[in-house]
Every structure is written in structure tokens, then in C-alpha cells.
Amino acid sequence: MGRLDGKVAFVTAAGGAIAGATARLFGAEGAAVCCVDIVEDNVGQTASDINEAGGKAIAIPCDVTDDDAIKAAVDKTVSEFGKLDVCFNAAAYSEKRHRLAEMPLDMWKSVIDVNLTGMFIVARHVIPEMQKAGGGSIINVSSIYGVVGAKERPAYCAAKGGVRMLSKSIAVDYAEDKIRANSIMPGPIETPRLLVRNPSIEAVIERHGTRLHQKRLGKPEEIAQTALFLASDESSFTSGADMVVDAAYTAF
Amino acid sequence: MGRLEEKVAFVTAAGGAIAGATARQFGEEGAAVACVDIVEENVKETAADIEAAGGKAIAITCDVTDEAAVKDAIDKTASTFGKLDIVFNAAAFPDPLLPLHELDLDIWRKTFDVNITGMFIVTKHAIPHMLEAGSGSFINISSIYGARSARKRPAYCSSKGAVRMLSKSIAVDYAEHNIRANSILPGPIETPRLLVANKNMDDVIERHRPHLPAARLGQPEEIAQTAVFLASDESSFMSGNDCFVDGAYNAL
Ligand SMILES: NC(=O)c1ccc[n+]([C@@H]2O[C@H](COP(=O)([O-])OP(=O)(O)OC[C@H]3O[C@@H](n4cnc5c(N)ncnc54)[C@H](O)[C@@H]3O)[C@@H](O)[C@H]2O)c1
Ligand SMILES: NC(=O)c1ccc[n+]([C@@H]2O[C@H](COP(=O)([O-])OP(=O)(O)OC[C@H]3O[C@@H](n4cnc5c(N)ncnc54)[C@H](O)[C@@H]3O)[C@@H](O)[C@H]2O)c1
Numbered sequence: 269m270g271r272l273d274g275k276v277a278f279v280t281a282a283g284g285a286i287a288g289a290t291a292r293l294f295g296a297e298g299a300a301v302c303c304v305d306i307v308e309d310n311v312g313q314t315a316s317d318i319n320e321a322g323g324k325a326i327a328i329p330c331d332v333t334d335d336d337a338i339k340a341a342v343d344k345t346v347s348e349f350g351k352l353d354v355c356f357n358a359a360a361y362s363e364k365r366h367r368l369a370e371m372p373l374d375m376w377k378s379v380i381d382v383n384l385t386g387m388f389i390v391a392r393h394v395i396p397e398m399q400k401a402g403g404g405s406i407i408n409v410s411s412i413y414g415v416v417g418a419k420e421r422p423a424y425c426a427a428k429g430g431v432r433m434l435s436k437s438i439a440v441d442y443a444e445d446k447i448r449a450n451s452i453m454p455g456p457i458e459t460p461r462l463l464v465r466n467p468s469i470e471a472v473i474e475r476h477g478t479r480l481h482q483k484r485l486g487k488p489e490e491i492a493q494t495a496l497f498l499a500s501d502e503s504s505f506t507s508g509a510d511m512v513v514d515a516a517y518t519a520f
Numbered sequence: 521m522g523r524l525e526e527k528v529a530f531v532t533a534a535g536g537a538i539a540g541a542t543a544r545q546f547g548e549e550g551a552a553v554a555c556v557d558i559v560e561e562n563v564k565e566t567a568a569d570i571e572a573a574g575g576k577a578i579a580i581t582c583d584v585t586d587e588a589a590v591k592d593a594i595d596k597t598a599s600t601f602g603k604l605d606i607v608f609n610a611a612a613f614p615d616p617l618l619p620l621h622e623l624d625l626d627i628w629r630k631t632f633d634v635n636i637t638g639m640f641i642v643t644k645h646a647i648p649h650m651l652e653a654g655s656g657s658f659i660n661i662s663s664i665y666g667a668r669s670a671r672k673r674p675a676y677c678s679s680k681g682a683v684r685m686l687s688k689s690i691a692v693d694y695a696e697h698n699i700r701a702n703s704i705l706p707g708p709i710e711t712p713r714l715l716v717a718n719k720n721m722d723d724v725i726e727r728h729r730p731h732l733p734a735a736r737l738g739q740p741e742e743i744a745q746t747a748v749f750l751a752s753d754e755s756s757f758m759s760g761n762d763c764f765v766d767g768a769y770n771a772l
Pocket of ligand 1: 304330359362386409412456457460
């Protein structure tokens with residue numbers, strides 16, 4: 269018996285490290301998974317991993333900022349699997365470091381568009397399906413940088429803080445429809461993404477220094493396990509919560 | 521395969537509603553459970569329930585504010601089951617509803633003694649066993665009233681705020697030894713405890729209605745499920761977190 273037997277999940281950024289691990293775990297726990305990412309090759313790989321492991325998955329290459337494409341992806345998920353009751357939102361733009369005054373406006377807009385508006389777009393199309401299904405769970409990936417500041421990442425911090433409050437707003441407005449919404453705030457997780465802004469993983473560990481209390485980075489699977497808990501009925505009274513998965517990074 | 525197979529848990533307040541449900545859930549997931557409470561009859565019943573369901577449990581009658589008794593109870597747990605990996609701390613004093621200037625110093629002291637000093641005592645004597653085992657997980661029951669205030673409960677609110685920071689402090693100091701500590705902040709949970717200050721459960725819902733968007737109370741089992749997640753290795757990168765399980769109470 270899987271912990272998500274009978275559920276259908278819509279996972280954005282499923283071609284990436286964290287959402288890829290999450291999609292695979294959802295599949296292993298019995299959910300049918302719609303894997304969405306802007307990079308076709310990667311999202312196809314995640315879906316085929318799930319299918320090869322005996323699960324059910326489809327891949328849909330699509331941009332979370334494209335309202336029509338997301339609506340079509342949600343419709344396709346429902347026509348393929350019959351309903352939709354779990355949504356894991358993780359798409360994020362990989363921007364370079366800049367202090368605010370040096371950040372080009374276009375870069376700011378791209379970050380807000382993908383990281384925050386993309387979650388709004390996905391939510392507006394999955395919510396009606398969840399209402400039809402009689403309930404659902406939305407899991408939005410924020411970051412510890414939605415709670416504390418990071419150096420030279422004004423757009424990312426603003427967007428991730430926005431994600432945190434977006435989840436609470438959904439939680440409050442749709443509780444009566446039995447739709448829950450929660451955020452996950454990962455600390456530094458060992459993913460290729462970190463290499464956009466850092467020369468090596470060792471440099472990341474060095475950079476975070478004494479705040480990495482376990483003296484290691486987190487693993488994508490550790491975020492996936494948290495998402496599994498939030499997706500399952502085990503968390504039926506958990507809504508509007510900030511699940512900080514950071515080995516006490518922000519407790520210090 | 522249970523999610524807590526091979527683990528040994530020490531559960532305080534296990535004669536009560538929330539910790540009783542948690543002890544039973546831990547047992548069901550394969551952990552051996554030491555059930556601890558000041559009320560002998562109730563804690564024996566919890567332990568008997570676990571055994572009747574095919575699990576392993578012992579009942580220990582003990583006051584969490586009595587250091588010598590707590591040390592004995594923890595040592596007995598480790599000698600009976602071979603080690604100690606999980607501590608669920610939930611003992612709380614049933615404080616009367618009074619504004620601060622009408623609260624006797626004795627009641628204030630008693631509330632702090634049970635709610636927070638009891639946790640210090642349990643933690644102090646559990647840590648050496650966890651250091652020996654090479655890992656551990658503390659789950660401390662705070663409350664939404666550790667994050668926002670309730671009327672006429674100055675001692676309860678301040679003690680529950682202290683629980684949150686105690687968990688973070690343990691999380692930071694013992695992370696390098698793979699010992700994690702998190703708080704759970706339950707919203708109103710349907711337990712006999714609520715009837716101390718309310719006529720019936722409908723009254724409770726009515727009183728909290730503006731903060732209960734799902735218009736229902738939580739169930740002890742919903743806290744227990746969160747505790748299973750935090751006790752298990754699934755939450756290996758999660759430490760120092762405030763886990764709200766409140767049906768979005770604190771999101772409003
Ligand atoms: N890695 C970390 O340390 C860390 C820490 C905190 C939060 N996060 C968050 O976790 C999430 C996943 O990050 P990751 O580390 O797995 O990174 P990743 O780069 O591996 O994954 C991001 C994925 O998003 C996809 N994507 C980007 N723009 C898109 C768009 N417009 N439409 C659809 N897909 C798009 C990318 O193709 C990529 O596959 C992100 O929201 C990130 O902000 C990561
Ligand atoms: N019920 C709720 O709505 C709610 C909400 C938020 C937080 N909590 C917290 O959850 C925890 C459990 O509460 P509950 O609702 O299950 O209440 P409960 O009254 O059913 O359980 C409390 C238990 O603690 C035991 N206890 C009291 N003093 C003790 C001592 N000195 N040593 C050992 N055991 C002692 C009692 O005998 C009782 O069995 C408490 O910490 C409470 O503050 C409860």
C-alpha cells in the first residue's frame with residue numbers, strides 16, 4: 269500500500285533536482301504523476317523513470333508562466349488520470365547575484381514571473397479540479413530565503429516571501445473546499461542549481477559555514493519526503509504552514 | 521514495514537489524548553514505546569492498547585518534574601529496549617484561565633515547571649542515550665499559543681513560546697550528532713482538555729470560528745501523524761522547525 273494510492277499529482281519543475289525526486293517518490297507511493305517542466309528532455313526522463321519503476325506518469329513540456337499552456341496541461345492530466353488532487357509547485361528561474369540597484373529590471377521580472385506568478389497560474393487552474401475532486405493539497409516550494417534574507421538576491425527573496433504568503437492565502441480561502449496549501453522552505457540542497465551562483469559544492473558548504481549544523485547540504489529526497497507527508501492525508505489538519513527543511517539553518 | 525521499525529520512543533503525557541494517540545501510532549509503525557504519565561491508570565491503558573495491537577510498550581508512572589524519577593524512567597526504557605531514539609514531550613499543566621494580575625505565583629511556577637522545565641529534564645537525560653545511539657529526534661509539543669496569544673493564559677502562552685525556542689536550541693547544539701529537535705504547534709484539537717474552559721465542542725468551534733477556516737477541530741491522530749513524520753528518518757534534514765498543525769489557524 270502506497271501512501272498516495274489513488275491520488276493524481278501535478279508536479280512543476282519535474283525536470284529539476286528537487287521536483288524530479290518528488291515526482292519519483294510520489295510515483296513510488298502510488299500516485300499517478302503529471303510531470304511538467306520547460307525542458308522537454310529532463311521532464312521526459314523523470315516520467316520514464318516513474319513508468320519504469322512500475323508507476324504511472326506522463327510528461328508535459330510547458331512554461332508555468334504560460335496561462336493557456338498550463339490550463340491545457342491541467343486538462344490533459346485530468347483527462348488522462350480522471351482527476352487532480354495534489355499539486356507540487358517548484359519552478360524557479362535561475363538568476364545571477366546582484367544587489368538591487370545593479371539588477372536589470374528584466375531579470376527582476378523574470379524571477380517574479382516564474383517563481384511567483386507561475387505558482388498563481390498553476391493554482392488558478394488546479395483549484396477548480398480539486399474542488400471537483402472534493403479536496404486537494406497544494407505544496408509550494410518557497411525557500412529559507414522567503415524567511416530570512418540572502419545576499420544579492422532581492423528578486424528571489426521577494427518572490428519566495430510571496431510564495432509563503434500565497435500558500436497561506438490559498439489555505440484560508442479554500443479550507444471550506446477541503447483544499448490545503450502549505451509551503452516548504454528548503455535550506456541549501458545539493459543540486460546542480462547551486463552551481464549557477466557558486467564555483468563548486470564545496471564552495472557552497474564553505475559559504476554557509478557555521479549555519480550548516482549537520483555539516484552537510486540537504487538532499488533532494490529529503491524535500492521529497494516532506495512533500496510526500498504534505499501530499500498525503502496524514503497531514504489533513506496541516507494547512508497554511510511553513511515547513512522549514514533546513515537542519516536548523518534559520519533556527520540559528 | 522513500519523516507518524519506525526527498530527526505533528525506541530519515550531512518550532510523555534502518554535495517558536493523555538494527543539500523546540496517547542501518538543504512542544499508539546508509534547507502536548503501530550513498529551517502534552517500541554515507553555509510555556510515561558503522572559496518571560498510572562491512563563498510561564497503563566495506552567501501553568496495553570499498543571501491546572494488544574501487536575506492538576511493544578511499557579508503562580511508566582512518573583512526574584516529568586521529578587528529575588530522579590525521569591532519569592530512572594529513561595534508563596529503564598534504554599535497558600528494556602536496548603537504546604533510545606525518539607522523545608515526544610507533551611506533558612502540560614492544566615492551568616486556570618486568569619489574567620496575569622490574578623494569577624498566583626505558584627500557578628505560574630507550576631505551569632512552567634511541567635510545560636518547560638519538565639522538557640529540559642527529559643531532554644537532559646535522553647541526550648546521553650541518543651549520543652550513544654548516534655542519532656535521535658525530539659518532538660516537543662508547543663501550541664499555536666506559543667506563536668500568538670490566547671486570552672487569560674499568560675503562563676501557558678509564555679511556556680509554549682519557551683518550548684519553541686528550547687527545540688531550536690537543542691537543534692543547533694546537537695545537529696552535529698545527528699540529533700534533531702522540532703516543535704509541533706497544534707491548533708485546537710478535539711480532546712477532553714478543551715472542556716475545562718468550554719461547555720462542549722460546538723462552543724469551542726464557535727469561539728475559534730474566525731480562525732478555523734475549515735470549521736472543524738483537529739483530531740489527536742492528526743498530531744500523531746505529524747509526530748511519526750518527525751520521528752522517522754523521512755525528516756532527516758528537518759530540525760528547529762515550528763510545525764504548525766492547525767488547519768490554517770495561524771495563517772489568518
Ligand atoms: N537547491 C536548493 O538549494 C534550493 C533551496 C531552496 C529552495 N529551492 C527551490 O526548489 C525549487 C527546485 O529547485 P532545484 O534546486 O531542484 O533546481 P533545478 O534547477 O534543478 O530545478 C528547477 C527546474 O525548474 C524548471 N523551470 C524553470 N523555469 C521554468 C518555467 N518557466 N516553467 C516550467 N519549468 C521551469 C527548470 O527547467 C528546472 O528543471 C525551486 O523553486 C528553488 O527555488 C532550492
Ligand atoms: N488539546 C489541544 O487543543 C491542544 C492544543 C495545543 C497544544 N496542546 C498540547 O498538547 C499536549 C497534550 O495535550 P492533550 O490535549 O492531549 O491534553 P491531556 O490533558 O489529554 O494530556 C495531558 C497529559 O499530561 C499528563 N501530565 C500532566 N502533568 C504531568 C506531569 N507533571 N508529568 C507527567 N505527565 C503529566 C496528564 O496526566 C495528561 O495525561 C499538551 O502539551 C498541550 O498543551 C493541546
